[in-house]
Amino acid sequence: MARLSSADRREAIIHAALRVIQREGVHGATTRAIVAEADMPLASFHYAFRSRDEMISELIAYVVENEGRAATATLSGGHDIRTAVRAGLQAYFDTLSTDPSREQAMFELLHYALRTDELSELPRAQYRMYRRTAGDVLSAGAQLAGATWRLPLEDVARLLVTFISGLTLAWLADRDDAAAAKTMDFAADSISALAEVASAATSSDTGTTPNNTEQHSKENTQ
Amino acid sequence: MARLSSADRREAIIHAALRVIQREGVHGATTRAIVAEADMPLASFHYAFRSRDEMISELIAYVVENEGRAATATLSGGHDIRTAVRAGLQAYFDTLSTDPSREQAMFELLHYALRTDELSELPRAQYRMYRRTAGDVLSAGAQLAGATWRLPLEDVARLLVTFISGLTLAWLADRDDAAAAKTMDFAADSISALAEVASAATSSDTGTTPNNTEQHSKENTQ
DNA sequence: GTCTATAAGGAGATAGAC
DNA sequence: GTCTATCTCCTTATAGAC
Numbered sequence: 222m223a224r225l226s227s228a229d230r231r232e233a234i235i236h237a238a239l240r241v242i243q244r245e246g247v248h249g250a251t252t253r254a255i256v257a258e259a260d261m262p263l264a265s266f267h268y269a270f271r272s273r274d275e276m277i278s279e280l281i282a283y284v285v286e287n288e289g290r291a292a293t294a295t296l297s298g299g300h301d302i303r304t305a306v307r308a309g310l311q312a313y314f315d316t317l318s319t320d321p322s323r324e325q326a327m328f329e330l331l332h333y334a335l336r337t338d339e340l341s342e343l344p345r346a347q348y349r350m351y352r353r354t355a356g357d358v359l360s361a362g363a364q365l366a367g368a369t370w371r372l373p374l375e376d377v378a379r380l381l382v383t384f385i386s387g388l389t390l391a392w393l394a395d396r397d398d399a400a401a402a403k404t405m406d407f408a409a410d411s412i413s414a415l416a417e418v419a420s421a422a423t424s425s426d427t428g429t430t431p432n433n434t435e436q437h438s439k440e441n442t443q
Numbered sequence: 444m445a446r447l448s449s450a451d452r453r454e455a456i457i458h459a460a461l462r463v464i465q466r467e468g469v470h471g472a473t474t475r476a477i478v479a480e481a482d483m484p485l486a487s488f489h490y491a492f493r494s495r496d497e498m499i500s501e502l503i504a505y506v507v508e509n510e511g512r513a514a515t516a517t518l519s520g521g522h523d524i525r526t527a528v529r530a531g532l533q534a535y536f537d538t539l540s541t542d543p544s545r546e547q548a549m550f551e552l553l554h555y556a557l558r559t560d561e562l563s564e565l566p567r568a569q570y571r572m573y574r575r576t577a578g579d580v581l582s583a584g585a586q587l588a589g590a591t592w593r594l595p596l597e598d599v600a601r602l603l604v605t606f607i608s609g610l611t612l613a614w615l616a617d618r619d620d621a622a623a624a625k626t627m628d629f630a631a632d633s634i635s636a637l638a639e640v641a642s643a644a645t646s647s648d649t650g651t652t653p654n655n656t657e658q659h660s661k662e663n664t665q
Numbered sequence: 666g667t668c669t670a671t672a673a674g675g676a677g678a679t680a681g682a683c
Numbered sequence: 684g685t686c687t688a689t690c691t692c693c694t695t696a697t698a699g700a701c
Contacts, residue, residue: 246558248470252677262686267678325557331616332551336468344616379622380629383609390608391601394553394566400601407602411633474695484668489696 230269233259235280243322247277247329274337281330281343285350296358302366302416307409309358310385314401317389324389348382355381359412368416377415384408452491455481457502465544469499469551496559503552503565507572518580524588524638529631531580532607536623539611546611570604577603581634590638599637606630 237259241250252266252273259265270276296305317324331347334340356378363370370377388408392401459481463472474488474495481487492498518527539546553569556562578600585592592599610630614623 246554248558251675253675263677264679264686268685273677325554328550329554331612332468332547332554335547335615336470348613348616376625379613380626383613383626383630384605385609386612387605387607387609390553390612391570391605393557394570396567403598404602404605407633408605411629473693475693485695486668486697490667495695 227269230261230265231276231279234261234266234269234276235283238276238280239284239326242280242329243320243326247326247333274339277330277333277337278340278343281334281340281347284327284330285343285347296361296365298365300366301413302363302368303409303413305362305366306359306381306413307405309362310388310405310408313385314388314392314405317392318398321393325393328390328393351382351385352378355379355385363416366416367419369419370416372415377412380415381408381412384412449491452483452487453498453501456483456488456491456498457505460498460502461506461548464502464551465542465548469548469555472499496561499552499555499559500562500565503556503562503569506549506552507565507569518583518587520587522588523635524585524590525631525635527584527588528581528603528635529627531584532610532627532630535607536610536614536627539614540620543615547615550612550615573604573607574600577601577607585638588638589641591641592638594637599634602637603630603634606634 234255238250238255241254241258245254253263255276256263256266266273266276270279296309300308327347331344334343334347352375356374359370359377359381360374384404388401388404391397391404456477460472460477463476463480467476475485477498478485478488488495488498492501518531522530549569553566556565556569574597578596581592581599581603582596606626610623610626613619613626
């Protein structure tokens with residue numbers, strides 16, 4: 222392992238800590254477990270970080286910055302918006318069911334931060350990141366489908382994040398794939414009903430939106 | 444405090460533990476903190492429970508059995524289903540924002556159970572209880588509004604629980620009341636669109652369903 | 666039966682040898 | 684600079700006095 226720069230060592234510790242948290246939970250991520258995972262002596266931890274909480278704080282900031290991917294890759298044109306939203310949800314769900322410990326760790330870190338005074342601003346940032354990521358995907362998806370959102374993008378993004386959070390939590394609790402599929406079907410219906418076809422003409426004779434029927438969402442009261 | 448039966452002592456400890464968990468989090472609920480809250484000597488804890496995990500297990504089972512209330516009370520007739528659903532969501536949200544630590548504790552306990560082998564079945568029971576409670580409210584609400592659900596009740600209940608979980612988590616993270624209100628508006632629209640007026644006639648000239656327009660939810664694929 | 670006093674171990678953090 | 688060895692505190696759990 223030899224000589225590492227201070228920054229490298231901090232990053233190595235953060236990555237090791239993330240692996241430990243995914244495997245054992247936040248509770249099991251003791252300084253000893255982390256340095257064992259990173260194959261370092263215990264003292265290196267406090268050489269790199271002043272305290273365990275400082276490390277956790279940097280770790281959450283790190284994952285909040287670097288975990289905004291997943292669903293983006295699967296976007297492709299030629300589909301109506303309902304199909305695109307459903308496919309995006311499925312892509313997310315596939316990453317979830319392939320590696321549940323990742324999302325489980327994100328939840329645990331959120332709750333840990335909520336209970337720690339100095340970290341109490343981080344959950345807000347975490348959710349802001351979720352919404353931004355969702356907004357990016359929704360924006361790109363609408364463009365590819367030739368549609369526009371009837372609500373502000375950030376509102377649609379928040380609703381999508383609400384679905385995804387609820388879906389993830391329920392699936393982590395009961396591991397019911399069929400139930401998750403039903404939830405995703407409903408979410409795709411509800412979210413895509415907030416879009417309208419942007420370009421021209423009748424929307425139903427192109428065969429691209431067979432399942433979207435009219436729904437006038439009530440104006441938000443707030 | 445004097446002499447308590449074994450069952451009374453267990454219950455006193457569980458209630459004290461719940462208070463500590465709401466105040467300090469699951470992590471802070473040490474045996475010492477709990478017996479201090481219950482005003483008992485430390486040894487009483489292990490006189491009543493074999494281990495801390497056994498107590499936590501009983502505690503989760505207890506809250507899963509006894510936390511199925513909240514929204515039911517506010518049900519009243521004379522409203523259309525959309526209004527009823529929205530009011531139910533608001534009633535839930537009011538209890539959430541009055542005492543956030545209660546729902547925060549429920550989440551923490553869920554994640555604790557997910558990480559503890561002997562407790563890994565409890566999250567499933569916890570969600571089953573959520574869905575049953577939601578189903579009861581939805582069933583009663585539909586009856587009062589003179590409507591029926593076009594999907595199986597348990598499916599609608601699961602979707603409502605998805606909304607509530609996502610809503611709760613987001614609000615705990617960012618405390619954005621206005622955003623929560625928008626989410627509830629959308630949830631009320633989407634859920635109530637799954638109902639249809641049961642009894643007779645035109646549904647729009649009574650003035651009871653001014654905001655519900657048709658939405659044919661796609662048949663579930665699963 | 667009940668509680669004081671203590672055992673046994675794990676945690677974060679650091680002094681001081683190299 | 685780096686790491687071994689240790690300090691101090693706090694945890695769960697229990698032995699044994701009353």
